[in-house]
Amino acid sequence: MTQISNSPKSIFMSFERIQEKLKILADAAKYDVSCASSGSKRSNINKGLGDATGMGICHSYTEDGRCVSLLKILLTNYCIFDCAYCVTRKSNDIKRAAFQVQEVVDLTINFYRRNYIEGLFLSSGIFKSADYTMERLVAVAKKLRLEENFNGYIHLKSIPGASDELMKEAGLYADRLSVNIEIPTKEGLKLLAPEKNREDFIKPMLKVKNEIIQYQSEKKIIKSTPTFAPAGQSTQMIIGASGESDQQIMWTSNYFYKKFNLKRVYYSGYIPISHDPRLPQIGTDVPMLRENRLYQTDWLMRFYGFEVHEILNNEHQNLDLDVDPKLGWALRNMAHFPVDVNKADKFMLARIPGLGMKSVHKILQARQFRNLNWDHLKLMGVALNRAKYFLVCDSRDFERRDLTGPQLKSIILQNTTSKYQNILSPQLNLFG
Ligand code: SF4
Numbered sequence: 001m002t003q004i005s006n007s008p009k010s011i012f013m014s015f016e017r018i019q020e021k022l023k024i025l026a027d028a029a030k031y032d033v034s035c036a037s038s039g040s041k042r043s044n045i046n047k048g049l050g051d052a053t054g055m056g057i058c059h060s061y062t063e064d065g066r067c068v069s070l071l072k073i074l075l076t077n078y079c080i081f082d083c084a085y086c087v088t089r090k091s092n093d094i095k096r097a098a099f100q101v102q103e104v105v106d107l108t109i110n111f112y113r114r115n116y117i118e119g120l121f122l123s124s125g126i127f128k129s130a131d132y133t134m135e136r137l138v139a140v141a142k143k144l145r146l147e148e149n150f151n152g153y154i155h156l157k158s159i160p161g162a163s164d165e166l167m168k169e170a171g172l173y174a175d176r177l178s179v180n181i182e183i184p185t186k187e188g189l190k191l192l193a194p195e196k197n198r199e200d201f202i203k204p205m206l207k208v209k210n211e212i213i214q215y216q217s218e219k220k221i222i223k224s225t226p227t228f229a230p231a232g233q234s235t236q237m238i239i240g241a242s243g244e245s246d247q248q249i250m251w252t253s254n255y256f257y258k259k260f261n262l263k264r265v266y267y268s269g270y271i272p273i274s275h276d277p278r279l280p281q282i283g284t285d286v287p288m289l290r291e292n293r294l295y296q297t298d299w300l301m302r303f304y305g306f307e308v309h310e311i312l313n314n315e316h317q318n319l320d321l322d323v324d325p326k327l328g329w330a331l332r333n334m335a336h337f338p339v340d341v342n343k344a345d346k347f348m349l350a351r352i353p354g355l356g357m358k359s360v361h362k363i364l365q366a367r368q369f370r371n372l373n374w375d376h377l378k379l380m381g382v383a384l385n386r387a388k389y390f391l392v393c394d395s396r397d398f399e400r401r402d403l404t405g406p407q408l409k410s411i412i413l414q415n416t417t418s419k420y421q422n423i424l425s426p427q428l429n430l431f432g
Pocket of ligand 1: 080081082088124125138
């Protein structure tokens with residue numbers, strides 16, 4: 001029988017081994033943006049286990065909108081698949097590691113007790129099979145909840161192809177579940193990950209959606225019904241790996257939001273990682289600005305009442321890089337403007353470039369008592385630098401009804417400083 005040694009040397013070696021695994025598996029997890037990541041500044045104190053600096057701490061939002069820091073790691077970066085866009089693909093010559101279930105539990109509890117984290121984001125490469133991997137992810141969450149009485153936030157990755165039973169168990173212990181569809185179109189998936197099948201992504205998503213609905217309705221009748229994935233489910237798409245248009249991407253998002261009640265779709269600009277001829281070559285810029293425009297479009301669809309076809313259609317298949325999608329839409333639809341802020345409904349107010357929903361609500365409130373003019377709008381904190389070209393109120397200055405969309409665009413761009421200016425200038429110069 002093997003003796004477990006507790007000598008200082010063996011403890012030091014196991015500490016080193018966990019550190020090494022953590023380094024590899026936190027680094028591999030950084031490509032998954034389905035919990036928005038940012039580095040923690042907390043460093044190792046008192047020579048304890050773990051150093052949060054660069055060790056896979058990210059931030060995410062809970063069901064009630066709180067921002068929480070999470071330990072973001074893979075269970076393993078071994079994988080039986082060979083998806084061309086993925087750094088973990090089996091043909092990639094990289095250092096591999098795998099945590100045992102108990103190691104992830106111990107790490108989470110250790111980091112939690114030190115106040116480094118408030119929860120865990122756990123994903124994984126697929127080793128042996130979808131169910132074999134999913135079983136281990138579920139085992140981590142189950143141990144944390146039942147054995148460690150852990151009440152922190154848990155985000156688990158659903159492994160494509162995992163069985164309904166495992167998905168059901170996962171939802172009982174995790175706050176959020178997500179399965180990454182990765183490539184926005186079936187054709188792109190076939191090209192870059194021919195072993196994968198879109199149905200394998202859809203099946204667990206559908207199961208989770210149905211369980212959430214069922215548990216929610218049972219809870220209305222029986223208060224003691226446990227919660228099921230209370231923070232819902234999300235997915236991620238890689239942008240710019242397989243040549244799809246923004247129109248295709250946003251239709252895919254729209255489909256997943258509507259069909260599976262997703263809480264979020266995340267867009268991740270492809271980071272070139274291989275010399276595969278099917279992919280953008282190493283050295284190609286990561287499409288950061290495009291990623292940002294897609295997030296803005298997603299926001300307009302979810303909170304501003306825009307439909308995909310209004311922003312992206314056959315005449316306009318890709319988002320403008322030089323202006324945000326709401327301004328782009330307004331410049332192509334000048335016939336809808338100017339909007340009268342004293343009369344327009346919420347839907348049209350929300351379409352005025354530069355006006356956020358907070359300003360829309362303030363306007364709707366304030367105009368119950370008086371007709372609004374520029375001074376009122378300024379006092380309310382409405383940002384008028386763009387909005388002034390698209391609205392009328394109880395004053396007459398600033399109005400420029402005579403300008404065409406292109407003329408207005410050039411005036412606005414002259415007065416704009418974008419944080420993406422450095423990216424934008426060379427990209428636009430290509431078309432100059
Ligand atoms: S199955 Fe997932 S982890 Fe494995 S290669 Fe494909 S994308 Fe990467």
